[in-house]
């Protein structure tokens with residue numbers, strides 16, 4: 338059954354990989370729109386990156402709408418040091434000269450959802466800070482009955498990347514995340530517990546770099562940046578966090594997760610943005626927030642699936 342999806346993202350190298358995988362599987366995922374949010378880079382840069390990616394991947398029919406330039410309350414702090422000055426590492430994609438379909442991403446999200454044919458629903462796939470999604474649900478609550486699932490990259494049952502307990506997307510806008518996690522819409526949380534272990538090896542990245550196909554080579558350039566960025570340790574894999582979302586939508590059988598209560602730490606302390614996952618099954622079952630936290634993944638099958646998707650652009 339073909340699933341309607343909307344990608345809300347901050348491209349971002351791993352956002353770009355998620356988009357390429359979704360675009361390679363349009364018979365399974367109908368990408369209705371892309372909305373952008375400041376995160377990896379400023380809103381101008383991530384929006385321009387999204388416009389360049391849809392052009393480069395040959396999916397020009399997918400509209401791109403510019404979303405929130407900053408979190409609900411806090412200042413935006415771009416992750417420049419780990420995504421590069423453009424947000425796509427050292428990869429320079431052709432400029433399109435095009436403007437976004439809308440400068441009001443949240444309104445565009447609501448319009449796109451509310452004009453779905455009767456009986457159809459949409460899955461939201463946020464892979465950046467949750468600012469747009471929180472605003473959408475607060476300003477246009479009538480969209481909730483048309484959203485069947487939110488499959489997001491963010492958080493962690495254990496650990497963090499920006500801090501010991503904060504994962505970047507949640508840490509950037511904790512208040513937005515708390516709104517989304519308590520929206521009552523079913524959520525799959527693709528957190529660092531699985532995304533840290535899903536990615537490409539140095540050899541696989543080098544092989545993409547040496548490939549003459551423009552798309553494969555470009556994704557080699559993008560992911561090669563990870564090999565030189567701080568969180569990467571030689572011999573490990575370069576984690577491609579965001580691509581786990583669209584992978585779960587097509588192959589949930591490759592993952593194991595548990596439904597549990599998730600609270601977001603909205604303090605300014607050392608645990609800012611921590612997703613507090615309650616594993617105590619006996620605790621307050623009535624408070625179940627409908628969040629399925631992914632805990633294990635078949636990383637080999639996922640990696641093979643991703644490489645097949647990227648190399649399919651050679652055909």
Ligand code: RIB
Pocket residue numbers: 347349350351352376377416464465466490498504505506578579
């Ligand atoms: O923590 C990883 C997440 O932060 C990914 O979505 C990456 O693109 C950045 O947005």
Ligand code: CA
Pocket residue numbers: 346347348349351352376377464465579
């Ligand atoms: Ca992202």
